[in-house]
Amino acid sequence: MLNETQLWAIFDGTVVTIEIALVAIVFGVLFGVIVALGRISKNRIANALSWFYIWFFRGTPLLLQLFMIFYAIPIIYLDATGNTLLIDPMLCAFIAFSLNSTAYLAEIIRAAIESIDNGQMEAAKALGMSYRQAMMKIIIPQTYKRMVAPVGNELILLLKDTSLVSTIALFDLLRTTKTMASSTGSWIYYIYAAVIYLFLTTVIQVVFDKMEKKLGVYER
Amino acid sequence: MSMVKLVNIRKSFGDLEVLKGVNLEIEAGEVVCILGASGSGKSTMLRCLNHLERISSGEIYIEGELTDKRENNKDMMRIDPHKVQQMCAELGMVFQNFNLFPHLTVLENITISPLIVKKVDKKEIEKKAFDLLEMVGLSDKAKEYPSRLSGGQQQRVAIARALAMEPKIMMFDEPTSALDPELVGEVLATMRKLAEEGMTMMVVTHEIGFAREVADRVIFMDGGVICEQGTPEEVILNPKEDRTKSFLNKIL
Numbered sequence: 001m002l003n004e005t006q007l008w009a010i011f012d013g014t015v016v017t018i019e020i021a022l023v024a025i026v027f028g029v030l031f032g033v034i035v036a037l038g039r040i041s042k043n044r045i046a047n048a049l050s051w052f053y054i055w056f057f058r059g060t061p062l063l064l065q066l067f068m069i070f071y072a073i074p075i076i077y078l079d080a081t082g083n084t085l086l087i088d089p090m091l092c093a094f095i096a097f098s099l100n101s102t103a104y105l106a107e108i109i110r111a112a113i114e115s116i117d118n119g120q121m122e123a124a125k126a127l128g129m130s131y132r133q134a135m136m137k138i139i140i141p142q143t144y145k146r147m148v149a150p151v152g153n154e155l156i157l158l159l160k161d162t163s164l165v166s167t168i169a170l171f172d173l174l175r176t177t178k179t180m181a182s183s184t185g186s187w188i189y190y191i192y193a194a195v196i197y198l199f200l201t202t203v204i205q206v207v208f209d210k211m212e213k214k215l216g217v218y219e220r
Numbered sequence: 221m222s223m224v225k226l227v228n229i230r231k232s233f234g235d236l237e238v239l240k241g242v243n244l245e246i247e248a249g250e251v252v253c254i255l256g257a258s259g260s261g262k263s264t265m266l267r268c269l270n271h272l273e274r275i276s277s278g279e280i281y282i283e284g285e286l287t288d289k290r291e292n293n294k295d296m297m298r299i300d301p302h303k304v305q306q307m308c309a310e311l312g313m314v315f316q317n318f319n320l321f322p323h324l325t326v327l328e329n330i331t332i333s334p335l336i337v338k339k340v341d342k343k344e345i346e347k348k349a350f351d352l353l354e355m356v357g358l359s360d361k362a363k364e365y366p367s368r369l370s371g372g373q374q375q376r377v378a379i380a381r382a383l384a385m386e387p388k389i390m391m392f393d394e395p396t397s398a399l400d401p402e403l404v405g406e407v408l409a410t411m412r413k414l415a416e417e418g419m420t421m422m423v424v425t426h427e428i429g430f431a432r433e434v435a436d437r438v439i440f441m442d443g444g445v446i447c448e449q450g451t452p453e454e455v456i457l458n459p460k461e462d463r464t465k466s467f468l469n470k471i472l
Contacts, residue, residue: 122272123319127333127385128309130301137336142323218323218365 002192006180013176014196016090020172021159024097025105029151031098032105037135039110050106057103063164066096070168093165101158108150112143145215152208156201173197221284223248223389223420224269229278231264232293238264239275240444246389251421253431255455256441257467262424265441266391269422270311271304282307283388309337312382316394318374320366326353326377327362330384338385345384352380356410372403376410383414390414392423428472432456440464 002010038050057065070092077085116139124134166175177193180186224246231239238261246252254262267273269280271288280288287307289296321329330349334340353359356376358369366374375395382390392411396404408430415421415434425431431438431452438455440448440463448461459465 117319119315119317119319120321123313123315123321124333125272126270126308126311126313126315127381128305128337129333130305133336137332138321142321219367 009171009176009180010173010192010196013171013173014200016165016170017159017162017173018200019090020093020097020162020165021155023094024101024158025151025155027094027098028101028105028154029109031102032109033140035102035106036109036113039106040113054103054106057100058107062096062100062161063167065100066092066164066168069096089165089168089170092168093162093170097158097162101154104154105151108147108154109143112146112150113139115146116142145212145219148208148212148215152204155204155208159200159204160197222246222281223250223283224422225279225281225284226265226269227279227281229265229268229280230276231261231268231273232276237276238444239268242278242441242444242446244439244446246420246422248388248420249418250436251415251419251434252423252437252439253435253452254422254424254439254441255426255428255431255467256447260441261444262441263393266313266393266422266424269391270308270313272313282310305337309333309385310388312385312387312390314375314378314382314390314392314395316397318366318371318378318398320374320378320381322366324365325362326358326364326366326369329366329377330381333381334384349380349384352383353377355383355413356380357406370403371399372406375399375407379407379410379414389420389422392421392425394424394426396425396427426471428456428468440467442467 035050035053038046039054041047041050070087070089074085074087077083113135120138120142121134124138125131129137162172163174165172166178171179173196174193177189181189222245224244226242226244229239229242230237238259240261242261242265244265254265256262264273268275268288269282274293275288275290276293277291278289279286286297287303288299321332324332327346327349330352331342331345334345334348335342350359350362353362356379358373358376358380361369361373361377366377369377379390379395395411396407399407404427408427411421411423411430412434423431423435433452435452437449438452439446440455440459440461442463448455448459448464454460455464456468459468
């Protein structure tokens with residue numbers, strides 16, 4: 001069984017995993033809304049920028065983005081200024097995961113907005129609302145329910161992808177248990193990790209199912 | 221001064237010209253019913269008034285004020301989005317598919333636009349909303365979501381919602397076409413009440429009976445132009461144009 005030190009190590013690793021996933025989903029949704037609005041905007045510059053953003057962050061591996069931020073930026077900084085730059089690896093993970101999930105969530109949000117019947121925007125405009133008012137009060141609130149399932153899906157993917165941070169000197173859940181497994185020669189630690197991952201994803205699944213029901217009250 | 225004045229309105233969707241030079245003036249308090257086969261441009265004409273579609277060329281005046289002037293799909297005047305919003309608030313519109321906001325209750329559907337566009341007092345507009353609901357006969361449905369209402373009830377809420385903005389003109393775009401036959405009457409009754417109160421109305425409809433009884437003027441559109449207009453007796457009972465006759469023969 002686990003001794004106290006191991007228990008705390010696993011606890012700390014789990015916290016790292018949860019923190020990164022939560023930060024990434026929260027910022028991903030916030031920035032994702034902005035990028036999605038850019039994608040459907042008639043403004044060509046906003047449209048092109050959003051397209052480029054999604055193209056880049058969806059089209060390159062998350063691991064590469066993590067390396068770019070953790071390894072490449074300090075080297076570029078050193079070459080440019082002659083000073084060394086120390087970045088907190090946790091901060092790097094937050095940034096990389098948020099940037100990456102923004103790209104995926106922007107597409108989820110865009111699809112949800114575009115799935116709302118065009119008559120809703122017309123009715124809002126006919127009532128004198130501005131585009132912004134119509135978006136904020138009429139269109140986007142109707143997307144919440146449609147977004148819950150794919151956002152929950154994205155959160156589960158993020159939670160598992162956090163294991164990539166072992167490459168930038170962070171001890172997440174998987175790396176912690178892997179270290180224990182290799183130092184003791186016992187595979188049981190992988191089982192602990194699996195159980196914790198399953199527990200976390202189950203919580204996400206249950207919470208998101210509840211949210212979907214709650215947000216759908218206005219439907220028959 | 222006329223409430224609405226359209227001068228040589230043209231509208232194309234790509235190669236398809238839907239409106240081919242429409243001239244029309246509507247006086248305050250007038251109820252105008254617009255008849256015509258689908259594709260004759262009658263809905264498009266209404267939608268051009270509140271800029272849901274932009275005209276390709278022509279001029280639109282609302283209460284004497286120029287609200288749109290274009291040539292070859294290019295603006296011939298500065299279009300201020302705020303002005304357009306204000307103008308839309310003066311033009312109430314009722315859609316074929318109701319387009320109620322499903323995530324808001326009946327009461328919220330009615331009050332949201334006055335609250336966020338006109339910034340009126342919440343208590344005041346809620347009181348007004350209840351008055352409007354009473355007028356359309358749905359006082360007991362204020363807290364319901366639209367999905368719980370029948371089509372006829374939804375359309376009456378949509379009328380109340382448009383009226384809450386205190387429009388000077390009400391436009392109805394085939395308001396009963398999506399309804400089951402037994403629900404048409406309640407919506408027409410509400411519209412009749414509105415006409416009796418002196419509202420200026422433009423009604424695109426296939427309800428010939430309603431046009432005969434309620435309209436001050438009937439317009440028959442065909443192929444993107446106004447083919448014939450006059451009192452209901454003139455246009456519906458004694459049409460002069462062959463195209464009007466053949467249309468009426470088909471639907472009566």
